[in-house]
Amino acid sequence: MQRRSFIKNGLLTAGSLALANKGFSKNVSSKGQPFKLDYAPHDGMFAASAGRDFIDQIKYMYDLGFRSIEDNGMPNRPPEMQSKIGETLAKLGMRMGVFVVPKGGNGANTLAARKKEHLDIFLDGCRKSVEIAKRCNAKWVTVVPGDFDRSLPLAIQTANVIEALRRGAEIFEPHGIVMVLEPLSDTPDLFLRYSTQTYEICKAVNSPSCKILYDAYHMQKNEGNLIKNIELCWDEIAYIQVGDNPGRKEPTTGEINYKNVFKFLHQKGYKGIVGMEHGMSQSGKEGEERLVQAYREVDSF
Template sequence: MKRRIFIQKTALTSGAISLGGVLSNAHSNTNSAKHQFNLKYAPHLGMFKHHAGEDPIAQLNFMADQGFTAFEDNGMRTREITLQEKMAKTMQDRGLEMGVFVAHEIYWKEPNLASGDKDKRSEFLEYIKKAVDVAKRVNARWMTVVPGHVDLRQSMGYQTAHVVESLKQASAILEPHNLTMVLEPLNFFNHPGLFLTGSPQAYEICKAVDSPSCKILFDIYHQQIQEGNLIPNMEACWDEIGYIQIGDNPGRKEPTTGEINYRNVFKFIHGKGYDGILGMEHGNSRPDREGEQAVIDAYKEVDRFL
């Protein structure tokens, strides 16, 4: 699933609140059946809609009922403020920690941050300022940043300097609020032509920016395609990793459907003392309720690493 399509699909549920949905999908008050996960896996809207219905609030309640303790939403920035507030209250009431949302418009086909263009930099910084308000509203600590397309008219050294400068200025906006943008390298196969592709490159940039507000989003799906050698590469850049996302390869579906040994990867992450969120940024391998239950069962399986 292409990331831009993924973001669009998750954003389509923004207006789907109805009282009937809330009542018909009301969560159980008994917590005895909850699964106790070892890590903070974070589903997204639409992942369990056949069980919970289209209502985002009902979906959040269903996630909590299954034992999930986190949630992420790429499209949160574009949702109505009233919906953001309702979702934030539900997350607070149900013990769901808010994960990432995408902080800005991503330039998939043309350079923005890599270009050094002052107008594009100003546009990006305005998005970051507005993202601060969204983060506070929904109790988020992280926001996703993708530096955009390469600038084929400039050497990589100049492009990197332009990106670093933009991120330094963005960090100055975020630091007073204790918020962190996480830079996501994306693989060449799904997203050809983007500036940021690998974890070593992201590590170099974060070291150059030198701010607690600029870290790496290590998406295991993307980096399995881009560079492989997952555990050693995570180890090498661990001190700059601020957030992790999940997806098996090939297919970008739930763990156990592809080639990645997620039980061992999660064992490594847990052993590092990671207390952050792992976003379930993937599709379901099978349709309908059966497919949704398969996602839940897969996470129970790969979480058995202790």
């Protein structure tokens, strides 16, 4: 290619990018209007604009058009703060998304091993979660069964997890709380890693209080084929979380076509929460503005 043509094409490309960025920024004009899907930010996402106080952040999130929040660390907050968050959400007409069941399963406490001490810790966490959920008006709690116990056959481990989750479901069912099982990609030592594996377990537990938390970031890493696998597991999915890959930042920063994914969810009639389980590509107020722009963009299907 001649240098003159190369420069001309480069200028055209730069102009196209400028127009694209300009169009992207126009999405801010929807500020305050509720989104088509119910996206849920978390503590700290808007601290630069609203301050460090989580209550102030929740009110700011509402003003931006968000109608739910999630807070993995809710069990670590003082009971009075849990209640204050619940009261604030109720006044604003917002929903509380997931928090993580205390010690619900990790590398040191795995449900696959069928050890009484591990099961006792898990069930105690379930009971505590019921009280926390009452304070903050939560309906969903996250459970991760923990690591493999490689001394046992896989089928035995699966049976152990199912048995433990049935015990947990017995605690949650009378209160209408749903524990959502989250397959993760953080380490290959984790027992629960695939959506179809989680689907099988939920079918075996056979309880309205045991469903799937489908985190598209983790599933893109572990299995891909997002829309097809969501379709396959649809009747057991109760909660969605997102984050782009690579990087686990907001949509539009990675390889996942979230506009298509969200369009699919909307067409399926999904009325649940879409948790914003990710970081941000930029810091400060500029990063927070870009975060909202990104969600306005992928919500414009």
